[in-house]
Amino acid sequence: MLKAQNIIKTYTRGIEAVNAVNDISVSIDQGEFVTFMGPSGSGKTTLINILGCLDNPTKGNLTIARQPVFSEAKPLSERRLTQIRREHFGYIFQRFYLIPTLNVEENIMLPLTFYRKSGAGDALTLMKQLGIENRAHHLPGQLSGGEMQRVAIARALINDPSILLADEPTGNLDSHRSNEIGEILLGLNKKGLTIIMVTHNHELAKVGGRTLHLRDGKLVSVG
Amino acid sequence: MKIYQIAYKNLLRKKTRTLLTILGISLSAWVLVSLLGFNKGYEKALSRDIDQLGFQVLLTAKGCPYEAATLMLKGGTGLKYMDESILNQVEKYSDVKKLTAMIMHGVFDPNKGEAGGITAYLGIDPKTYPNLKQYVKFRQGTWFTGATLNEAVMGFEAAELEQREVGDHILVPGTQLELKVVGILKRTGSQDDGTIFVPKQFIQQNFNLQGKITGIGIQVKQNANLTSFEDQLYKLPDVQVVSLTQVKETIMNLVATARVLVLSIAIIAVLIAMLGVVNTILMSVFERFQEIGILKSMGAMPIDIFKMIWFETVFLCGVGGIIGNLLALGLSIVTDILIRQILPYSPSGRLVIIDGALALTTLLTIVGIGVISGLYPAWKAASIRPLESIRSEGA
Ligand SMILES: Nc1ncnc2c1ncn2[C@@H]1O[C@H](COP(=O)(O)OP(=O)(O)O)[C@@H](O)[C@H]1O
Numbered sequence: 001m002l003k004a005q006n007i008i009k010t011y012t013r014g015i016e017a018v019n020a021v022n023d024i025s026v027s028i029d030q031g032e033f034v035t036f037m038g039p040s041g042s043g044k045t046t047l048i049n050i051l052g053c054l055d056n057p058t059k060g061n062l063t064i065a066r067q068p069v070f071s072e073a074k075p076l077s078e079r080r081l082t083q084i085r086r087e088h089f090g091y092i093f094q095r096f097y098l099i100p101t102l103n104v105e106e107n108i109m110l111p112l113t114f115y116r117k118s119g120a121g122d123a124l125t126l127m128k129q130l131g132i133e134n135r136a137h138h139l140p141g142q143l144s145g146g147e148m149q150r151v152a153i154a155r156a157l158i159n160d161p162s163i164l165l166a167d168e169p170t171g172n173l174d175s176h177r178s179n180e181i182g183e184i185l186l187g188l189n190k191k192g193l194t195i196i197m198v199t200h201n202h203e204l205a206k207v208g209g210r211t212l213h214l215r216d217g218k219l220v221s222v223g
Numbered sequence: 224m225k226i227y228q229i230a231y232k233n234l235l236r237k238k239t240r241t242l243l244t245i246l247g248i249s250l251s252a253w254v255l256v257s258l259l260g261f262n263k264g265y266e267k268a269l270s271r272d273i274d275q276l277g278f279q280v281l282l283t284a285k286g287c288p289y290e291a292a293t294l295m296l297k298g299g300t301g302l303k304y305m306d307e308s309i310l311n312q313v314e315k316y317s318d319v320k321k322l323t324a325m326i327m328h329g330v331f332d333p334n335k336g337e338a339g340g341i342t343a344y345l346g347i348d349p350k351t352y353p354n355l356k357q358y359v360k361f362r363q364g365t366w367f368t369g370a371t372l373n374e375a376v377m378g379f380e381a382a383e384l385e386q387r388e389v390g391d392h393i394l395v396p397g398t399q400l401e402l403k404v405v406g407i408l409k410r411t412g413s414q415d416d417g418t419i420f421v422p423k424q425f426i427q428q429n430f431n432l433q434g435k436i437t438g439i440g441i442q443v444k445q446n447a448n449l450t451s452f453e454d455q456l457y458k459l460p461d462v463q464v465v466s467l468t469q470v471k472e473t474i475m476n477l478v479a480t481a482r483v484l485v486l487s488i489a490i491i492a493v494l495i496a497m498l499g500v501v502n503t504i505l506m507s508v509f510e511r512f513q514e515i516g517i518l519k520s521m522g523a524m525p526i527d528i529f530k531m532i533w534f535e536t537v538f539l540c541g542v543g544g545i546i547g548n549l550l551a552l553g554l555s556i557v558t559d560i561l562i563r564q565i566l567p568y569s570p571s572g573r574l575v576i577i578d579g580a581l582a583l584t585t586l587l588t589i590v591g592i593g594v595i596s597g598l599y600p601a602w603k604a605a606s607i608r609p610l611e612s613i614r615s616e617g618a
């Protein structure tokens with residue numbers, strides 16, 4: 001499904017160059033639930049942003065569904081990246097980034113304003129699936145953190161992505177809400193959604209299949 | 224949901240800011256549309272005023288003051304006469320449509336004011352003068368009956384000053400001559416108001432001025448070339464030509480100076496309002512930095528974001544422009560009064576004329592400027608990359 005080879009991302013801070021991601025190769029199959037763990041600053045966000053085509057790598061190759069996306073140091077245009085993202089990815093983040101002026105239903109349907117994939121779902125079904133259908137006409141400000149993340153998940157799923165990227169999806173939630181989100185993600189994965197997640201939460205990491213550990217921009221084996 | 228709906232809801236987010244921005248544009252649109260309306264209205268009003276005089280060219284004897292006011296200042300002296308026969312010569316010119324002979328006469332009245340003053344009489348031809356002055360309206364009575372020469376038509380102020388009514392008899396100061404008031408004019412705002420009109424022959428006979436006149440009022444044909452016509456008139460011996468078209472041009476020149484100044488202020492006001500719009504929108508773009516990044520991660524193309532922000536700008540300008548136009552329409556009377564304060568000469572009637580075409584032009588101009596000033600913020604927003612906004616998440 002997704003195959004990354006020798007990904008390097010270099011940031012220069014002043015004269016100092018830092019490899020936030022330092023030569024990582026990883027291959028993720030369709031339907032997998034992969035979790036990345038590691039200390040702060042180890043490069044987790046940088047890595048999944050590249051896997052999710054939110055950013056160009058400095059070096060390395062990436063293929064998605066056998067299509068080459070990044071190949072040796074050839075940055076893609078914002079337009080091209082957007083086209084790839086539209087086709088394959090849904091994203092959720094630690095902060096939910098709901099649009100405060102739009103109600104739950106409008107937030108969920110927002111991606112359809114820009115692009116409607118043929119397999120696009122409908123908001124009501126998703127809201128029911130995530131248990132927020134009675135919140136349809138509420139504004140984000142009126143929701144709890146757990147509800148907001150569910151709205152964000154519904155929004156990420158509306159265009160029927162094949163891969164869901166979740167960067168610390170429970171970072172702002174208590175353990176009870178975190179478990180609920182974990183259940184939801186597991187349920188989605190069982191229905192065939194590929195999930196790539198970053199988390200600090202060991203409980204949540206157990207939900208997924210494979211867990212990979214990062215340190216200083218490299219994958220390390222767990223002993 | 225459509226992009227414009229998202230944009231519209233964005234504007235509702237900071238209501239006060241949106242309102243203030245719209246207010247700024249409204250005010251500048253108001254100023255702009257009023258001034259353009261004034262441009263249109265003033266010339267019309269001035270032309271109408273001059274049309275009401277009934278003639279565009281006044282022929283007088285060389286060196287003769289042609290204004291009642293001047294006559295009064297000079298103490299009724301200094302009037303120069305020409306021969307009435309000149310009328311026949313002027314009549315032959317092809318550019319002449321109508322003409323009428325007049326004779327002005329001033330009489331010292333010891334009872335006028337504190338130290339006495341001059342009362343001006345204008346001797347007119349009862350046959351031709353009313354024909355030229357078709358705009359004249361009577362408050363009371365009408366033109367001369369023709370039964371006797373001792374009849375008078377009084378201008379509004381002349382009658383009011385002496386509390387005269389139709390049917391009253393007035394005495395010409397310093398003489399035994401008595402005039403019967405047969406008509407009183409409505410206020411015209413011109414020097415007619417202070418004039419006492421009498422039949423031309425009354426002055427000619429009683430003041431020993433047989434065959435003399437002081438002026439000829441000439442109405443020219445619609446398509447006449449005034450310059451060449453005036454040149455022709457100057458060929459007559461010992462005349463001077465007062466062209467009201469020239470007077471009008473002089474006034475228009477004076478007004479044009481004021482207009483340029485005020486128009487520059489209006490344009491500056493519009494520019495300042497536009498800077499306000501750019502500022503508002505840029506601020507809201509920076510505030511929504513993350514949000515815009517998220518929209519992009521959700522599949523929004525740069526062009527979608529561009530459209531969204533652009534729409535916000537154009538919407539602000541459009542609403543502001545419409546409100547400004549309504550303000551201008553609703554308050555055009557107030558504007559009228561304000562403008563009269565600063566003008567060298569204000570004709571009667573409405574000075575500010577705002578019609579649909581003008582309102583639409585102004586609106587389109589404002590929206591057009593909005594379209595242009597929206598480009599930069601929209602481009603700025605469109606170039607936000609999704610990553611930069613998510614980056615700020617930290618570890
Ligand atoms: N835009 C950037 N410019 C410079 N350095 C960056 C940038 N983004 C991340 N880094 C650095 O790269 C390293 C990895 O960051 P990140 O991927 O956010 O780690 P994690 O998500 O694991 O906490 C950190 O040292 C961080 O400071």
Ligand SMILES: [Mg+2]
Nearest residue numbers: 044045617618
């Ligand atoms: Mg991170």
